[in-house]
Amino acid sequence: MTDIAMTDTTIFEIAVCTIADEPEAEKARKAAMKAVRHYPGFISWQALTANDRPEQIADIVEWASREAADAAAEKVRTDPAFAPYMAAIVSVSLMQHFHTSHSL
Numbered sequence: 001m002t003d004i005a006m007t008d009t010t011i012f013e014i015a016v017c018t019i020a021d022e023p024e025a026e027k028a029r030k031a032a033m034k035a036v037r038h039y040p041g042f043i044s045w046q047a048l049t050a051n052d053r054p055e056q057i058a059d060i061v062e063w064a065s066r067e068a069a070d071a072a073a074e075k076v077r078t079d080p081a082f083a084p085y086m087a088a089i090v091s092v093s094l095m096q097h098f099h100t101s102h103s104l
Contacts, residue, residue, distance in 0.1 A: 009064075009065065009099075010043060010062050010063060010064060010065075010099070010100065011062070011063045011064075011065060011066050011068070011069045011097050011098070011099055012060055012061070012062055012063075012097070012098045012099070012100070013059075013060070013061040013062075013063060013069050013072075013073075013095075013096075013097050013098075014058065014059070014060050014094060014095075014096055014097075014098060015058065015059045015061075015092060015094065015095045016056070016057070016058045016092070016093045016094040016095075017056070017057055017058070017059075017089045017090075017091065017092050017093065018055055018056055018057075018089070018090045018091045018092075018093070019055055019056075019057055019088050019089055019090060020055070020088070020090050021088065022054050022055065024084075024088055025057070025085070025088035025089070027084075028084035028085040028087070028088045029047055029057075029059075029085050029088070031081055031084060031085065032076075032081060032082045032084075032085035033045050033047065034081070035079055035081035035082055036061070036072065036076070036082070039068070039071075039072045039075060040068055040071065040072075041063045041064035041065055041067070041068020041069070041071070041072070042061070042062075042063065042064075042068070042072070043062040043063060043064060044061070044062045045059060045060070045061045045062075046059070046060040046061075047059055048060070055090075066097065066099075069097055
């Protein structure tokens with residue numbers, strides 16, 4: 001993890017997905033998280049699971065910049081450590097980058 005604090009210059013990547021096999025997807029997700037944490041510009045990753053729908057998950061990944069987020073998006077396509085997680089995802093309902101407008 002980098003020493004960059006959350007500011008309005010960081011980028012949040014939010015992905016909401018549906019998975020088919022929860023145990024396999026969770027194993028693959030943890031492996032992907034271990035790999036991505038070494039990508040340039042990575043700050044943090046929060047892995048969320050819907051309370052009443054364990055097949056619906058969300059990932060919130062914070063990047064130091066939009067450039068770092070874009071570079072990571074390209075890298076995960078060819079990173080063997082990320083492939084099992086991509087394969088575990090049945091569908092993506094949201095994949096978007098956000099910047100902080102206000103914080104409390």
